[in-house]
Amino acid sequence: xxxxxxxxxxxxxxxxxxxxxxxxxxxxxxxxxxxxxxxxxxxxxxxxxxxxxxxxxxxxxxxxxxxxxxxxxxxxxxxxxxxxxxxxxxxxxxxxxxxxxxxxxxxxxxxxxxxxxxxxxxxxxxxxxxxxxxxxxxxxxxxxxxxxxxxxxxxxxxxxxxxxxxxxxxxxxxxxxxxxxxxxxxxxxxxxxxxxxxxxxxxxxxxxxxxxxxxxxxxxxxxxxxxxxxxxxxxxxxxxxxxxxxxxxxxxxxxxxxxxxxxxxxxxxxxxxxxxxxxxxxxxxxxxxxxxxxxxxxxxxxxxxxxxxxxxxxxxxxxxxxxxxxxxxxxxxxxxxxxxxxxxxxxxxxxxxxxxxxxxxxxxxxxxxxxxxxxxxxxx
Numbered sequence: 001x002x003x004x005x006x007x008x009x010x011x012x013x014x015x016x017x018x019x020x021x022x023x024x025x026x027x028x029x030x031x032x033x034x035x036x037x038x039x040x041x042x043x044x045x046x047x048x049x050x051x052x053x054x055x056x057x058x059x060x061x062x063x064x065x066x067x068x069x070x071x072x073x074x075x076x077x078x079x080x081x082x083x084x085x086x087x088x089x090x091x092x093x094x095x096x097x098x099x100x101x102x103x104x105x106x107x108x109x110x111x112x113x114x115x116x117x118x119x120x121x122x123x124x125x126x127x128x129x130x131x132x133x134x135x136x137x138x139x140x141x142x143x144x145x146x147x148x149x150x151x152x153x154x155x156x157x158x159x160x161x162x163x164x165x166x167x168x169x170x171x172x173x174x175x176x177x178x179x180x181x182x183x184x185x186x187x188x189x190x191x192x193x194x195x196x197x198x199x200x201x202x203x204x205x206x207x208x209x210x211x212x213x214x215x216x217x218x219x220x221x222x223x224x225x226x227x228x229x230x231x232x233x234x235x236x237x238x239x240x241x242x243x244x245x246x247x248x249x250x251x252x253x254x255x256x257x258x259x260x261x262x263x264x265x266x267x268x269x270x271x272x273x274x275x276x277x278x279x280x281x282x283x284x285x286x287x288x289x290x291x292x293x294x295x296x297x298x299x300x301x302x303x304x305x306x307x308x309x310x311x312x313x314x315x316x317x318x319x320x321x322x323x324x325x326x327x328x329x330x331x332x333x334x335x336x337x338x339x340x341x342x343x344x345x346x347x348x349x350x351x352x353x354x355x356x357x358x359x360x361x362x363x364x365x366x367x368x369x370x371x372x373x374x375x376x377x378x379x380x
Contacts, residue, residue, distance in 0.1 A: 070120050070129040075155050076263055079116065084257040087112040101247070102254075103239050105132040106147050156261040158308055166303040169202045185219030203295035203302075206241045207233040209287060222282070222353035281320075281351040290323065317364045320351070325368055334369050337361065344379035 069173035074080065089109075091102030098105045112123050113129070120129040126137040133188050135143045145151070210232040221227075236242065242260070246252060252259020286293065296303055298319040317333075325333035336348045340361070366373040 012110055031188075061281075070117075070127075071131050073132045081263070085255065088257075099238075099240075101240070101243055103243070107144060153261065157264050159260050159262050161306045162302050162311075163304050163306050166202070169205070204233075206236050207295070210234045222355045224316075225282065225353050227282060227285070231285045233286055246308050280356050282353050282356075283351050317362075317368055321368045326349075333365060337369055337371065339366065340376070340379065341374075342379075344376045 015337045087108040088104050090104055092104055092106040094102050095101075095105050110121075117129055121127055122127075125139065128137075133144050134141075135145050200321075210229045211234070213229050214227060214232060216226070239254075243254060247254050298315045299313055300316065300319070301314060302311070321333055324330055332350050338349060340346045340348070345358075347354045348361065360375050363371070363373045
């Protein structure tokens with residue numbers, strides 16, 4: 001240090017004697033400081049280190065981009081695509097607490113994870129990987145999410161062939177009275193006494209009346225129209241509707257998970273199969289006395305479908321107008337189309353809420369009415 005100071009003094013004297021300009025003197029002093037005190041100027045190397053990191057951004061970004069997120073579990077990961085019973089025990093030890101039959105009702109145990117993920121499992125006091133199953137990651141708290149975690153997106157497509165099940169029902173009905181058919185029934189399906197609502201022994205084996213009021217969509221019910229539970233039919237949400245036949249007797253059995261659960265080609269391809277909020281005719285009520293016909297009288301396309309992929313419970317307009325646009329009975333469709341003739345802002349309200357009723361009526365509606373289709377913008 002003393003040597004550097006001495007050299008600096010000598011330089012000042014030299015520059016002074018040669019009468020250099022003030023600007024040259026300042027530049028020389030700045031160069032001297034950089035050479036004499038590099039560590040002090042860089043903040044013990046921090047500035048230099050920062051410069052080195054800035055010079056190679058690609059490598060840092062690549063590490064972050066390729067890092068594995070152990071807070072998420074994906075069945076699509078190649079090492080997770082083995083036989084389901086490699087991790088899932090059938091049945092799980094808690095099945096009696098949550099089910100009426102031996103079922104998979106819990107997450108895999110720790111041993112099923114540690115075999116491959118020991119390093120992540122013991123990483124710190126609160127390993128990130130534990131947050132997949134545990135609602136609180138703590139060595140003193142073993143609380144877990146309900147199974148399956150409703151907050152986690154679905155990872156499988158459910159392969160359900162309506163056509164095959166319709167054939168099974170048809171064969172059973174040919175065997176004899178319903179009372180003799182004890183094989184294909186659902187726990188929630190029961191026969192009714194005379195005078196009560198009639199139920200059919202086919203689609204309602206799985207799609208019975210909904211008993212819980214539907215949850216409103218995030219934006220609320222359109223037009224504040226709140227449908228009651230009897231407006232809809234329910235849909236199987238667990239193995240209960242399947243294992244009566246597929247536990248051991250018929251394939252796919254309880255050990256053949258892949259018989260129904262299919263991984264999609266792309267994770268984003270998993271559709272919402274049952275979303276009551278997407279109904280076009282929201283005001284249609286299944287439990288209405290006049291609507292208690294056999295299900296396939298209206299849902300004519302369901303029973304021929306070999307898959308749920310792209311399946312819609314669509315009903316042709318002719319199934320509605322048989323009653324709702326028939327001479328001598330009712331002319332509900334014609335009346336609304338005529339109202340639209342006089343007011344382009346008219347919203348069809350007999351079947352639809354305004355989110356659908358303010359659209360242009362489909363060509364099929366005009367076909368049934370025997371008229372040429374028109375667009376709202378063309379109404380004078």
